[in-house]
Amino acid sequence: MTRSFKITVPASSANIGPGYDVLGIGLSLFLELEVSIDPKQAHETNADANNCKLSYTPESEGYDSVPLQSDANLITRTALYVLRCNNIRSFPCGTKVRVHNPIPLGRGLGSSGAAVVAGVMLGCEVGKLNYSKQRMLDYCLMIERHPDNITAAMMGGFCGSFLRDLTPQEVERREIPLSEVLPEPSGGEDTGLIPPLPPTDIGRHVKYQWNPKIKCIAIIPAFELSTADSRGVLPKAYTTQDVVFNLQRLAVLTTALTMDPPNPDLIYPAMQDRVHQPYRKTLIPGLTEILSNLTPSTYPGLLGICLSGAGPTILAVATDNFEDIALEIINRFAKKNVQCAWKLLEPAYEGATVEES
Ligand SMILES: Nc1ncnc2c1ncn2[C@@H]1O[C@H](COP(=O)(O)OP(=O)(O)OP(=O)(O)O)[C@@H](O)[C@H]1O
Numbered sequence: 001m002t003r004s005f006k007i008t009v010p011a012s013s014a015n016i017g018p019g020y021d022v023l024g025i026g027l028s029l030f031l032e033l034e035v036s037i038d039p040k041q042a043h044e045t046n047a048d049a050n051n052c053k054l055s056y057t058p059e060s061e062g063y064d065s066v067p068l069q070s071d072a073n074l075i076t077r078t079a080l081y082v083l084r085c086n087n088i089r090s091f092p093c094g095t096k097v098r099v100h101n102p103i104p105l106g107r108g109l110g111s112s113g114a115a116v117v118a119g120v121m122l123g124c125e126v127g128k129l130n131y132s133k134q135r136m137l138d139y140c141l142m143i144e145r146h147p148d149n150i151t152a153a154m155m156g157g158f159c160g161s162f163l164r165d166l167t168p169q170e171v172e173r174r175e176i177p178l179s180e181v182l183p184e185p186s187g188g189e190d191t192g193l194i195p196p197l198p199p200t201d202i203g204r205h206v207k208y209q210w211n212p213k214i215k216c217i218a219i220i221p222a223f224e225l226s227t228a229d230s231r232g233v234l235p236k237a238y239t240t241q242d243v244v245f246n247l248q249r250l251a252v253l254t255t256a257l258t259m260d261p262p263n264p265d266l267i268y269p270a271m272q273d274r275v276h277q278p279y280r281k282t283l284i285p286g287l288t289e290i291l292s293n294l295t296p297s298t299y300p301g302l303l304g305i306c307l308s309g310a311g312p313t314i315l316a317v318a319t320d321n322f323e324d325i326a327l328e329i330i331n332r333f334a335k336k337n338v339q340c341a342w343k344l345l346e347p348a349y350e351g352a353t354v355e356e357s
């Protein structure tokens, strides 16, 4: 049986200010996997322990750094996890995966979320599991535990999501670390373990409307900040005042971004945050002044500005003057000796897709 198909998954920006671990926007920057399965090509793929020949286009972000062993690379390791849950030990003979990744790694544009979604879809396709997107989300959330990037990448558009409370038995099933079900990349013994299927409906979401006049400007510093490190600087507890500050703005922001004409006097203050951005300023030079000094009155067209995900990328939502806004932020980072690139992006409304090729 030969088959070829293409998996496409959007980047994402999470939090959008007050929506820490809640809000995410799928963005028009796409991770692509060209997959072919041909047993006659087995001679090309059997060098890998799991029958998978993985390669990246040279222009891919991470081309020089991501591992190509199928049990080490985040995309294929995720696919193997999905297969192992269904008692399928490896990829079909002759599986080749060619990745094109334009999403910068460790910048707050959901590169890991896109990789996990792509991996789950890859496992579902090669394992012929016929899962719905909602069921695939359960597998994603076993690996990336905050739902905002994953949901926006899988479902597309502007999403709000939460994790349901799990029973103690479900928590136990969920806490099995990936390292216990897959051999360590160093070639450790295959545990032979069949991991339990994930609990169902771990994540729930809604897709909001979005005013299409609103575009997303991503200003991308030239340094990586891992999500784990960026989450590590957050406090374990918050005052009632700070929690209410975010709750109030979150409730207003999700509707304000759908209104036409967009109201900067509503969106700008509604994009402020007291849960994560104040604590992450130590990791991102210039963050505080960038978030406070660029306002709709000083930059007509600007609606709101925030840290994209765990950073360091800055997300500005605007209806006009995109380049002026981007260059001002780039200049402020340059004064801190931080070089940046920038991209003008739109919401990716469809989310992750699979197409036969
Ligand atoms: N296309 C990819 N192929 C393989 N591994 C990837 C890919 N994209 C991301 N990763 C892995 O995910 C890591 C980055 O994940 P991390 O969560 O730290 O940042 P991010 O997802 O880019 O940002 P954020 O989660 O804040 O949006 C990379 O260092 C790499 O290990």
Ligand SMILES: N[C@@H](CCO)C(=O)O
Pocket (backbone or CB within 6 Å): 014, 015, 020, 021, 022, 108, 110, 146, 148, 149, 227, 230, 231, 276, 308, 309, 310, 311
């Ligand atoms: N909500 C997550 C998003 C990571 O992209 C965080 O801010 O850590």
